Amino acid sequence: MTDIATAFYTPLLWTGESDEVLRDVTLICEQGMLVEITAGRSPNATDLGNAAIIPPLVNAHCHLEFSQLKQPFVTNRPFPKWIGETMRTRRENQDVSAAIRAGIEESARVSVGFLADVKTQPVGCYPQTGDNQPEVILFQEVIGLTDEAVTNQKEQISAFVQESGSSRFGLSPHAPFTVRPDLLEHCVQLSQDMGIPLMMHLAETKAELELLTEGTGELVDMLSQFGMWSADMYPSGTRPLDLLKVLSHAPRVLLAHGNYLDEQEIQFLAEHPQMHIVYCPRTHHYFGHTQHPWQSMLEAGVNVAIGTDGRGSNPDLSIWNEVRFLKQQFPDVEPRRLLEMATINGAKSLGMETTIQIGRPANWTLLVLRNSEAKLMTSLQDLCQAEVLTTGPWI
Ligand SMILES: [Zn+2]
Numbered sequence: 001m002t003d004i005a006t007a008f009y010t011p012l013l014w015t016g017e018s019d020e021v022l023r024d025v026t027l028i029c030e031q032g033m034l035v036e037i038t039a040g041r042s043p044n045a046t047d048l049g050n051a052a053i054i055p056p057l058v059n060a061h062c063h064l065e066f067s068q069l070k071q072p073f074v075t076n077r078p079f080p081k082w083i084g085e086t087m088r089t090r091r092e093n094q095d096v097s098a099a100i101r102a103g104i105e106e107s108a109r110v111s112v113g114f115l116a117d118v119k120t121q122p123v124g125c126y127p128q129t130g131d132n133q134p135e136v137i138l139f140q141e142v143i144g145l146t147d148e149a150v151t152n153q154k155e156q157i158s159a160f161v162q163e164s165g166s167s168r169f170g171l172s173p174h175a176p177f178t179v180r181p182d183l184l185e186h187c188v189q190l191s192q193d194m195g196i197p198l199m200m201h202l203a204e205t206k207a208e209l210e211l212l213t214e215g216t217g218e219l220v221d222m223l224s225q226f227g228m229w230s231a232d233m234y235p236s237g238t239r240p241l242d243l244l245k246v247l248s249h250a251p252r253v254l255l256a257h258g259n260y261l262d263e264q265e266i267q268f269l270a271e272h273p274q275m276h277i278v279y280c281p282r283t284h285h286y287f288g289h290t291q292h293p294w295q296s297m298l299e300a301g302v303n304v305a306i307g308t309d310g311r312g313s314n315p316d317l318s319i320w321n322e323v324r325f326l327k328q329q330f331p332d333v334e335p336r337r338l339l340e341m342a343t344i345n346g347a348k349s350l351g352m353e354t355t356i357q358i359g360r361p362a363n364w365t366l367l368v369l370r371n372s373e374a375k376l377m378t379s380l381q382d383l384c385q386a387e388v389l390t391t392g393p394w395i
Contacts (some may be wrong), residue, residue, distance in 0.1 A: 005030045007045035012052035014039070014383065016344045016355035019336050021379060027053070029362040036358060041127040049330075050374040052383055054339060054366045055354045056113025057319040058346025061199065061256045061278040061307025064117045064136070065096055065125075067103025069311040073348075076287055076313070079205050080222035086312050090120070097125040103317060108133040110318040111365040114350055116199065116254065116278075116307070118172045123163055137350055138164070139172035139199045139254075144183045145228045153183060155192065168350070170197040175204065176243055177211050177219045180233065188250050193301075197252035197351065203240040203265070204257040205289075212238040241265045248272045254349050256280070256307065258297075259289045266293060271302040276349035277302055279341070281322050281329075283309035295330075298337060305346035319346075320367070320388055327384050335384035 006029045010032045013022040026042040026278045066089060066302050073085040093099060104127065107115055112134045119126075119138040129136060133286035138158040144153040157171060163336050173179040173187045179200075191198050203209065204294070210217035212234050223229035240261055245255045245268075253275045261269070261277075269275050279294045294304050326333065343365070356364055367388045369377075377383060 002045070005035070007042050007047040008048055008053075009041040010048045010051055010053045012377055012383070013356070014052065014054045014339065014380060015357065016340065020378060021377065021383065023378075027297060027356075029364070032362055034356065034358055034360055034362045038220070042257045048366060050369045052369060052374060052377075052386075053356070053364045054367060054383075055340055055343040055356055055365070056347070056363050057111055057365045058305065058307055058350065058354075059107060059115040059134075059317065059345040060254060060276075060305035060349050061280060061309055062107075062115055062117050062317065063120075063290065063310030063312070064103035064115075065090065065093070065121055066099065066310040066312045067106060068093065068099040071207045071315060072286055072311065072313050078218050079207055079287075080218050081224070082287075082312070086310075089312065096121050097127075100125050101127050102103070103311075104129060104136060106317050107325040108315070110320060111367070112319055113354070113365060114307070114347060114352070115362055116170075116350060118174075118199065119160075123160075135168075137168045137170065139170040139197075141169055142173045142183065142187055143178045145178065145180050145223070145230070145233075150180055150183045154186060157187070161190070161194065161196075168200055170252075172199040175201040176234075176240075177208055177223065181246075184246060185339050188246060190229065191250040192303060195251055197254060198250045199254040199256060200243075200247065201256045202243060202247075202258055203255075203260040205287075206260060209240070209260055212240070212242075214308070239265075241268060244268050244272075244275070247378070248275060252276075252349075252351060254278050256303070257284070259284060259292055261293060261297075266297050266300050266302060269297065269302045273300075273301075273303065276345075277304045278302055278307040278346075278349065280307045280309040280314070281325050282315070283307075283313040285325070285329075286313045294341075295333070303345050303348050304341055305349040306341045308348075323384065324388075335380040338384055339380060 009026045026038045026045045075081050115134045116137045120141045144150040171187050207217045208217045211219045256278050258277045308317045319342050
């Protein structure tokens with residue numbers, strides 16, 4: 001954006017604030033801020049063509065380091081085997097910076113405005129993102145089951161916190177089966193002290209529930225093989241709810257997946273609005289899990305965002321493709337709910353408010369529609385069903 005006022009004419013605008021679709025409007029921006037929305041096409045406005053403007057698409061859970069993969073791993077189960085594939089890929093990747101750059105460029109092409117990434121690599125592997133590229137919010141991955149690993153991780157966390165300075169960032173204690181409870185407590189404490197968010201994979205697989213409750217199953221077998229399982233890590237009968245209680249002391253928490261959270265746990269989330277679910281629809285489908293409770297979560301009042309996860313389980317990093325997938329799988333769902341999950345709910349999980357309003361930054365996603373469709377659209381239902389030729393670049 002320049003200092004000079006810039007105007008954009010669009011046949012369709014959804015601000016994210018209601019069910020209403022505004023037709024034939026001009027958005028006037030000054031110094032990167034939206035200053036006016038006027039009816040009709042203003043003289044000198046740039047015509048965006050057959051396009052719709054919506055709040056920025058948000059990818060609330062990703063692993064950019066796997067973005068060089070052309071397709072998801074052939075092996076999707078058992079889960080420990082899939083984890084083995086990710087570890088092998090990480091080991092064999094000669095140029096992780098290129099993979100991360102490819103993921104950011106892909107995300108820019110599909111008009112993602114904000115992206116939350118689980119960071120396992122040095123900050124130097126991430127390029128500076130420019131105009132029309134997503135803001136990448138790094139969540140330092142934390143994994144530690146042994147005394148040595150826990151000590152080492154605490155040092156790494158301190159170094160990351162210092163180098164992150166004033167940028168938006170967080171910590172990602174990986175999952176219940178890779179983070180010892182005292183290390184999780186440490187992350188929660190730091191999160192409280194510094195006012196930073198946490199992201200954790202939780203209730204992702206049935207094997208994880210079995211590990212917590214019984215101390216048995218394929219994940220226990222995997223950890224035992226590496227000599228990292230300790231039978232007293234969790235008392236018998238531990239549930240995701242017990243971890244939710246620990247995490248609820250953090251000021252903001254993104255829970256990746258939550259595939260197997262039960263009614264009581266969903267109710268707990270509803271009572272703790274600082275806790276957000278990041279549902280990854282196509283990744284969920286890839287693993288063949290039983291139906292995800294996202295609709296019950298929304299009904300209970302839980303904020304549900306959308307993520308892609310990494311390309312080890314998803315064919316691309318497009319959030320719009322997640323919306324289209326959900327629309328096909330759940331044709332009766334209110335379209336506004338899907339659009340909210342893909343945009344403003346994701347922003348909320350990252351501590352931001354991104355509805356399109358006068359006086360706010362002029363950040364939005366542009367959906368380029370198939371010829372002549374934009375003129376015919378009157379509802380969000382139409383928009384959700386539209387064939388989008390391309391998304392972006394986001395303005
Ligand atoms: Zn993940």
